[in-house]
Amino acid sequence: MSLSWIRFRNRHLLTINFSLAAALVLYGIRRDFAWHLLLVVWLLLALRFERMAKFQQLLLVRVGRINSTLILTLFYFLFFAPYGLLYRCFFRKPAFQQRASTFEEKRKIGSFDRPF
Amino acid sequence: MASYLLGISCYYHDSAAVLLEDGIVVGAVQEERFTRKKHDASFPARSISYLLRERGVTLREVRAVVYYEKPFLTFERLIETHLEASPFGLRSFLASMPTWMKEKLFLERLLKRELAQLGAGPVPELKFSEHHLSHASSAFFPSPFADAAVLCADGVGEWATTSAWRGQGADLTPLWEIHFPHSLGLFYSTLTAYLGFKVNSGEYKVMGLAPYGKPRFADRMLENLLQLNSDGSFALNLRYFAFTKELQMFSPALEDLFGRRARRPEELLEPFHMDVAASLQLVLERALIPLARELRRQTSATRLCLAGGVALNCVANSKLLLESGFEDLWIQPSAGDAGGALGAALAYYHLAEKGERRVCHGDAQKGSYLGPSFKAVEIESFLRKNNVPFQKLTQEDMLSETSRYLDEGKIIGWFQGRMEFGPRALGHRSILADARGAELQKTLNLKIKFRESFRPFAPVVLAEDAPEIFEFDRPSPYMLFVAAVRPELRVPLAPADRTKFGIDQLNVVRSTYPAITHVDYSARLQTVSRDRNPILAQLLEVYRQRTQSSVLVNTSFNVRGEPIVCTPEDAYRCFRRTEIDVLVLENFIVTKESLPPSNQSEDWRSEFELD
Incomplete structure (x- = not known):
């Protein structure tokens, strides 16, 4: 990858992607271009001023975090926690159970070729 | 032609890299020493670059890079722990999952990308060792024992928190976890x-x-x-x-x-x-x-x-x-996760590649002096560039001058040879002082290290003199044992001192070496011999000739929250910021008296997060 591309990617790609996505979403909702001029102004400002681009980046990170928190929370309560019940009934790791000894015999080491 | 293996540990805490040449460790360093961030967990890019540069090789000559644990097994443990805790572990689940899904599950790809970004040649094969196997290998293979039991205990690896092994020759067999x-x-x-x-x-x-x-x-x-x-x-x-x-x-x-x-x-x-x-x-x-x-x-x-x-x-x-019940004990000086990088590479070399093991007299850890060193010309150039007044002496004169300063009660910043691998300063990046000083512990803690006053200091002593001063009958080159000061060197306590409790015990003089005698008469002992650390051994000999004592205080060359100094620049910066009196960089001596007063405000302390 050339250095100019890396610089361009780091500096502007998020701004352009954000504007494109916002334009599509706006058109999808309103079926007109009434707000798109504002989006062009936003795009030009973010391309021109680094502080604006940074602000936009922080905003998107925050939105992303909220999104992932929501999705993970839903996943946790709808799928993960119910499976947790099954896990505790049928597949529970011996280390989590009360035992007179916690030694686990180990006979061999795993292969170096894989990360598991 | 020599063949190389690179061991790395990173992304949890204490990232490090280690280079083996034909199964022998030739370099090892923690990333924190370069980035100046204590316990830095980032990919050890600078450590790897240093190791390759120091040996004059590229990644092309490295047969494999061995990562110190198996990330998928760690992920499995994480999932099962969350399942066990559900539905009460949401906060922990939300905190850990994004990092795993974004990075750690794709660790192989991430490591390859980081290695490629070094620009040091084609990325070698990537191998994975188990966390406790890495620890066990780091303990057994560099040890001086051909046959030994191995016990590893830490916070947690993948699943194992404690593991037992049997090491025989070049083989290591697991027993239990x-x-x-x-x-x-x-x-x-x-x-x-x-x-x-x-x-x-x-x-x-x-x-x-x-x-x-x-x-x-x-x-x-x-x-x-x-x-x-x-x-x-x-x-x-x-x-x-x-x-x-x-x-x-x-x-x-x-x-x-x-x-x-x-x-x-x-x-x-x-x-x-x-x-x-x-x-x-x-x-x-x-x-x-x-x-x-x-x-x-x-x-x-x-x-x-x-x-x-x-x-x-x-x-x-x-x-x-x-x-x-064991007759002898050897402990990996870098026993934490940084040492996992060494163990991972050694495990792969001996267990996967069936590389031969040569049991060394002493051990194969080379005193743990495995990091960067600096030539006299580099140090002189640094001092001249920064207009630092210095004395350039012969080694003999440097030792004699340093010994004189120590006898006068001065505190020395001591910078020699290759930096230590592991958390202890073993006399290459150390602050040295006279162990006989009654007020020294307080001065060192509060004015030099800026740390809690209760913390004790470790002695460094000539190996042959150690049994006369401490109740300990074997070498302790890595400061991994404590020993009691011999009863005949203890000072009888005044009745008022006997009733003191807690932190009040701190100022009581307990032995002829009060600076290194803890409140229970113990000391975290480092013994020095000429074959492992010739310069420090010579300094102790010269000091003994002068004072009839070969015990010094040895503490790491850093302040609270700062990683141990790596370069002459780090050492000089630490010297300027603290009340260290004399800086000895190889054979160059810089005294505080010869320098203009430092104009640095105390703001620099916020540079380092308190540990």
Whole structure:
């Protein structure tokens, strides 16, 4: 990858992607271009001023975090926690159970070729 | 042509890289020393670049890069722990999952990308060792033993928190493990957090605090927190520990058990906290000794090797040496996760590639002097560039001058040869001082290191003189054992001093070497011999000729929260900021008197997060 591309990617790609996505979403909702001029102004400002681009980046990170928190929370309560019940009934790791000894015999080491 | 293996550890804490040349360690360094961020967990790019540059090779000559653990097994443990805790572990789940899904699950790709970005040649094959196998290898393969039992204990690896192995020649056989959540490392860390110190860095402070207190809570801990089984194994009572489902280590039940809320960081230390620390230390020892005895019974081995973070507890190590039944003990000096990089590479070399092992006299760790060194011309150039007035001396004169300064009670910043690998400064990046000074501990703690006043300092002594001063009959080159000062060197206590308790004991002169004698007469001993550390051994000899004493205070060359200095620039910066009197960079001497007053404000202290 050339250095100019890396610089361009780091500096502007998020701004352009954000504007494109916002334009599509706006058109999808309103079926007109009434707000798109504002989006062009936003795009030009973010391309021109680094502080604006940074602000936009922080905003998107925050939105992303909220999104992932929501999705993970839903996943946790709808799928993960119910499976947790099954896990505790049928597949529970011996280390989590009360035992007179916690030694686990180990006979061999795993292969170096894989990360598991 | 020589062949190379690179071992790396990163992304948890203490990232490091190690280079093996035909199975022999030729370089090892922690990333924190370059980035100046203590316990830095980032990819060890600068460490790898240094190792390759120092050896004059590229990644093309490196056969494989070995990562020190198996990330998928760690992920499996994480998932099962969350399943066990559900539906009460949402916060912990939300905190850990994004990093895993974004990076750690794709670790292979991430590591390859980082290696490619070094621009040091084609990316070699990537291999993975198990976390405890890495620890065990780092303990056994560099040890001086052809046959030994190996015990590893840390917080947690993938599943294992404690593991036992048998090492014979170039082979290492697993015996048993104890799995998460039952962990001596996490037990110690939880109480460390309760005492208001940072997890993964404050544990050694708790160890230093323990002798001030009385172990009056030990029985309560054994009845409630840690169950010791008859076969030597142990189990934690999870009612008191929150690390399986929360973002903190202990549950409110622990505070109820002690009847006190947890100490907040930097709050006043009271006798209660000292008693908890003393009890914790005793309980750790009571848990470790049966484990080691069981291992001795199972293997019939007479030697024991130790690794894992728990093996940095030198008080427990000394108890193991005395009470476990093993005749000899070797501990990996970089016993924490940084040492995992060394163990991963050694494990792959000996166990996968079936590389031959040569058992070395002493050990194969080379004194742990495995990091960067700087030539005289580089040091001189640095000093000239910064207009620092200096004396350039012959080695003989430098030793004589340094010895004179020490005798005058001056504090020396000592920078020689290759930097140490591991958490201890072993006389290449050290602050040295006269151990006979009564006020020295306080001065060093408060004006040089800017750290808690209760913390003890370690002695460095010529190996041949050690038995005359300490009750210890073997070398301790890595500062991993404690030894008591001999009774004949102890000073009888005045009746008023005998009744002192807690931190009041600090200012009592207890021996002819008060700066290194802890309140229980113990000292974390480092012995020095000419074959491992010739310069420091010579300094001690010259100092002995002058003062009839070959004991000095040796503490790491850094301030609180700062990684140990790596370069002459780091050393000079630390020298300027503190009340160190003399800086010795190889054969160059810089004195504080010859410099204009420093115009630095105290703002620099905020550069380093307190540990």
